Amino acid sequence: MSAKPKGFDRWDLDSHISRAIAERGWEEPTEIQIEAIPHARKGRDVVGQARTGSGKTAAFGIPAIERCSVLGKIQAIILCPTRELAVQVSEEMGILQGEKGLKIETVYGGTDIEKQAKRLDDGADIVVGTPGRVIDMAKRGHLKMESIALFCLDEADRMLDMGFFPDVLWIFERTVNREQTLLFSATFPQEVLDAAEEFLNDPVHVMSEDLEVEVPEIEQFAIKIGRANKLWALGRIIGSSGSDSQILIFTNTKRMVELIVERLGKFRFKAVGLHGDMPQSKRERVLDSFRDGSESIVVATDVAARGLDVDGITHVVNYDLPDDSEVYVHRIGRTGRMGKKGEAWSFATGSEVTMVDKICSTWGLEIPFIEPPALPEGRERDFVPKRDDWDEVSDYFGMVRVSMKINNSETTKRELVDWIVKESRIPEIAIGEVTSDDEETIVEVHVEKVAYVIDVIKGREFQGRSLKPAIVNS
Numbered sequence: 001m002s003a004k005p006k007g008f009d010r011w012d013l014d015s016h017i018s019r020a021i022a023e024r025g026w027e028e029p030t031e032i033q034i035e036a037i038p039h040a041r042k043g044r045d046v047v048g049q050a051r052t053g054s055g056k057t058a059a060f061g062i063p064a065i066e067r068c069s070v071l072g073k074i075q076a077i078i079l080c081p082t083r084e085l086a087v088q089v090s091e092e093m094g095i096l097q098g099e100k101g102l103k104i105e106t107v108y109g110g111t112d113i114e115k116q117a118k119r120l121d122d123g124a125d126i127v128v129g130t131p132g133r134v135i136d137m138a139k140r141g142h143l144k145m146e147s148i149a150l151f152c153l154d155e156a157d158r159m160l161d162m163g164f165f166p167d168v169l170w171i172f173e174r175t176v177n178r179e180q181t182l183l184f185s186a187t188f189p190q191e192v193l194d195a196a197e198e199f200l201n202d203p204v205h206v207m208s209e210d211l212e213v214e215v216p217e218i219e220q221f222a223i224k225i226g227r228a229n230k231l232w233a234l235g236r237i238i239g240s241s242g243s244d245s246q247i248l249i250f251t252n253t254k255r256m257v258e259l260i261v262e263r264l265g266k267f268r269f270k271a272v273g274l275h276g277d278m279p280q281s282k283r284e285r286v287l288d289s290f291r292d293g294s295e296s297i298v299v300a301t302d303v304a305a306r307g308l309d310v311d312g313i314t315h316v317v318n319y320d321l322p323d324d325s326e327v328y329v330h331r332i333g334r335t336g337r338m339g340k341k342g343e344a345w346s347f348a349t350g351s352e353v354t355m356v357d358k359i360c361s362t363w364g365l366e367i368p369f370i371e372p373p374a375l376p377e378g379r380e381r382d383f384v385p386k387r388d389d390w391d392e393v394s395d396y397f398g399m400v401r402v403s404m405k406i407n408n409s410e411t412t413k414r415e416l417v418d419w420i421v422k423e424s425r426i427p428e429i430a431i432g433e434v435t436s437d438d439e440e441t442i443v444e445v446h447v448e449k450v451a452y453v454i455d456v457i458k459g460r461e462f463q464g465r466s467l468k469p470a471i472v473n474s
């Protein structure tokens with residue numbers, strides 16, 4: 001009796017595909033591939049959920065390539081949320097088809113529309129694209145949807161959320177001869193699954209129970225830090241990360257991308273930005289140079305949060321926390337791909353600490369709050385100097401607690417406050433509550449005056465002694 005074939009041989013795939021896979025050196029299908037490919041090959045609708053970096057592209061790509069022939073008519077369409085991802089998926093499918101000869105066209109905005117139209121007119125078998133440009137091409141009559149049998153959404157939960165849903169629906173409704181629908185993502189919120197029902201026909205769900213998201217082996221940390229010192233902490237992370245590291249930094253706005261790139265540059269860290277307002281050719285150049293290692297620090301908006309497969313990303317930094325806890329999972333999933341190691345760091349200002357708690361409880365994660373990495377051995381000066389950040393030590397009313405070396409038997413509160421007000425010439429309203437015990441006295445001073453007050457009383461004596469004022473970190 002012969003043993004059951006292992007690896008990709010278990011499926012007796014289209015010979016072009018088997019050869020391409022062997023040439024690529026893939027030995028075993030991944031779990032999501034093992035579970036999803038057989039159903040998809042039979043023509044079933046599949047909803048596939050598997051963690052970031054687990055090979056979902058091939059899980060839909062292989063069955064898609066198998067069911068298409070060289071006809072010059074579009075038989076499969078795959079929609080992605082970003083242009084970069086469309087390019088990447090298209091390239092991966094190009095490799096997977098080997099010598100099969102299918103024409104796989106990538107259709108996305110920011111590129112020459114005439115050329116794209118011409119290529120579609122010449123005949124395509126598979127289209128990978130972003131919804132906006134696909135619709136544009138369809139309206140101009142270059143992209144004919146009647147022949148499409150397979151409809152696939154990568155990052156399906158994103159494609160079905162408010163932002164994309166109308167466009168995706170528009171395309172879906174025009175694939176009138178559709179026979180199969182494949183939806184893949186690392187996250188599937190329940191409401192998205194409900195919305196997806198109308199796209200699906202008796203689907204097979206290949207997903208972990210109770211929608212629990214498995215996050216790959218990524219070490220995750222959080223740093224409680226005020227706005228003023230995020231760059232300092234970032235300097236520590238970059239500076240201690242080793243020369244082979246590749247660091248992807250996420251922030252929430254395009255403007256912040258530019259600012260961080262510029263400020264890192266001032267401190268001799270060479271970084272490049274990636275966001276949706278940049279010309280497409282530049283966006284692609286940035287990604288290429290990140291992939292080939294000639295750039296090692298990229299600062300990006302969430303255009304880079306989903307799907308991108310850059311092999312060597314060692315660190316992801318959330319310079320700003322995302323508003324949405326799904327986005328957290330996708331962002332950090334840019335590292336730790338295919339069983340590799342990765343680190344994810346998140347900065348949280350005082351008021352954002354609860355957001356980190358929320359992410360932890362949503363996904364069952366543990367993200368410890370720790371101090372930024374220490375300076376590397378032998379280095380004394382910080383990469384980015386630390387600044388006073390009074391906002392971080394002030395309370396809701398803007399008061400900062402200052403300790404003074406004088407105890408409750410040595411003075412009265414009244415005496416002390418009068419002296420501070422007189423010496424530093426501040427209005428008394430800038431002083432808040434005063435508490436003292438046998439050791440010390442704590443005086444609340446308003447955040448706008450505190451630096452000045454400390455400076456003044458450091459240089460003076462109260463009843464013949466120094467009060468050694470110091471901020472109390474609560």
Ligand code: ADP
Pocket residue numbers: 026027028029030033050051052053054055056057058092307308309337338
């Ligand atoms: P996902 O979409 O799940 O985040 P990708 O499809 O981008 O993951 O795949 C992650 C990486 O793993 C890619 O570089 C891909 O080429 C590679 N890969 C996929 N399947 C296999 C496999 N069976 N064996 C080895 N590498 C694989």
Ligand code: MG
Pocket residue numbers: 056057154307
């Ligand atoms: Mg993917």
